[in-house]
Amino acid sequence: MIEVTQGDGPLVLGLPHTGVYVPPEIAARLNETGRALADTDWHIERLYAGLIDGVTTVRTRVHRYVIDVNRAPGGESLYPGQNTTGLVPLTDFDGVSIWRDGQAPDAEEVEARRAAYHAPYHAALAAEMARVRERHGFAILYDRHSIRSRIPFLFDGTLPDLNIGTNGGATCAPGIAATVGDACAASGYSTVTDGRFKGGWTTRHYGRPGEGLHAIQMELAQSTYLAAEAPPWSYDKTRAERLRATLRAILETLSDWRP
Incomplete structure (x- = not known):
């Protein structure tokens, strides 16, 4: 379920939410809302394909409704006091239940899924970060995401086009945040750093600049590259x-x- 492509450069690209695989025994317990898999990071792998040589990529094929590999393994919220979804989501991003009545997983099942799907993804990601740091003296994790631009359950108004997450500058060297911010500012797209999305568990866990491990999250508004933010979630080549x-x-x- 984990796909790794090794490159010789300093960049490691994470893909935690592009997978759409749901084991049949779990899919049978999802309701109609859950089976729609609406909260997928649609077409992100296609959007980034071939942009730069030498990068390492780590991707899970498992959908976030099975388990969200960008959530803390202990289940604690990354955004206390704000609506969000958990390690194994009970609702979609609109706050609507995704499980059939009485079919949501219990704590024992959540732990089994963590061991089966969450842990292997992060074992692979940690190994690649270590390999790249050994080669270059540092490694940069660029965690790739996308989301609908309007989700009242999660945030007010319309999300900026390009949302950079560094957990308040804690997860990467200032120069890394600055170079990404400058590129976004020059793009003509609306952008924000550490707005509604400050970086998920992956960014916060791997971002240890003092150890030569840097991490930054990019959350794209899906309006920037989809024909519409609704089924069938079609890729718009011109926008993309x-x-x-x-x-x-x-x-x-x-x-x-370079440091």
Whole structure:
């Protein structure tokens, strides 16, 4: 369920939410809302494909409704006091239940899923971060995400196009946040750093700049590259090509960064 492509550069690209695989025994317990898999990071792997050579990628094929590999393994909230979804979500991003009545997993099952799907993803990611740091003296994790631009259950109003997460600057060197911020500011897209999304568990866990491990999250509004933020979640090539130019600039500047 874990796909790893090794590169020789300093960048490691995470893909935690593009997978759509749900084991049949779990899919049977999802209700109609859950089976729609609406909270997928649609087409992110296609959007970033071929933008830059030499990068390492780590991806899970498992859908976030099975278990969310970007949540803390202990289940604690990353955004206390705000609506969010958990390690194994009980609702979708609109706050609507995704499980058939009485079919939501209990604590024992959540732990089994953590061991089966969450732990292997992070074992692979940690191994690649260590390998890249050994080669270059540092490693940069760029965690790739996307989300609908309007979700009242999670945030007010419309999300900016490009949302950079560094947990208040704690997860990467200032120069990394600055180079990404500058590329976004020059793009013509709306952008914010550490707004509603400050970086998920992955960014916060791996971002240890003092150890040569840097992490930054990019949360894209899906309006920037989808034909519509609704089924069938079609990829809009014209919108996507414009966005790809900005993403290429971001990855190139990160690849060129040195401590």
